[in-house]
Amino acid sequence: AQSVTQPDARVTVSEGASLQLRCKYSYSGTPYLFWYVQYPRQGLQLLLKYYSGDPVVQGVNGFEAEFIKSNSSFHLRKASVHWSDSAVYFCAVSAGGFASALTFGSGTKVIPCLP
Amino acid sequence: GPKVLQIPSHQIIDMGQMVTLNCDPVSNHLYFYWYKQILGQQMEFLVNFYNGKVMEKSKLFKDQFSVERPDGSYFTLKIQPTALEDSAVYFCASSPTVNQDTQYFGPGTRLLVL
Incomplete structure (x- = not known):
């Protein structure tokens, strides 16, 4: 069985500052890893995904994530946070392939504030 | 981007x-999912679900x-x-034939059972 841990329930960050959201997963096979974002009253939107190749994967809106196999981590980063990044971010893992179920973390709420 | 609607x-x-x-998935998507989120969890x-059948259930x-x-x-x-x-929020998702691993989610239905 797989699991995902997002240790930070809320992160407050100054606008323009860098952001890192932590994600650690547990899965015995080769994981398919995802970051989703949820804005208020909307469905989850895919930011990026990874399953092979360059361990640093680029996503939308300036986000990137790095897969570190030795640490079972897939942290999300952004160089400069904007107020519009206010949302809940979910890390997820699946076995991949044929319509596999996603296992989600508990989410991290990002709260940008004035510098 | 592609939209999933929930009613x-x-x-x-x-x-x-x-x-x-009810879930109105992205047109031409063939794989469908339901997820449940209890408040705070x-x-x-x-x-x-695919081709008229449940493939996997938890x-x-x-x-x-x-x-x-x-x-x-x-x-x-x-x-x-x-x-x-x-009582929970129920999210529907769908994914296409190609890139089946990418699921597109609806905004959820908030169900309260009294």
Whole structure:
């Protein structure tokens, strides 16, 4: 069985500052890893995904994530946070392939504030 | 981007009643999913569905739950009868034939069972 841990329930960050959201997963096979974002009253939107190749994967809106196999981590980063990044971010893992179920973390709420 | 719609956005019903949650997936998508999120907890997989059949279901997918997509219309989740612990937000998702691993989510239906 797989699991995902997002240790930070809320992160407050100054606008323009860098952001890192932590994600650690547990899965015995080769994981398919995802970051989703949820804005208020909307469905989850895919930011990026990874399953092979360059361990640093680029996503939308300036986000990137790095897969570190030795640490079972897939942290999300952004160089400069904007107020519009206010949302809940979910890390997820699946076995991949044929319509596999996603296992989600508990989410991290990002709260940008004035510098 | 592609949109998944869910109807209704909110539903309040009495325990023991039947409820049907409707999902309008992205057109041309063939794989469908339901997830459940209890307030303050993680979103959890319930079931996936392809070609008219349930492919995989979790332990949360109780006998009172059923899914179908009659004649290519809405993908539905029916709960009959409902219980208090069914109160949650239910998210529908769909994925395309290519890149099946990428799921597109709806905004959720907030179900409250009294």
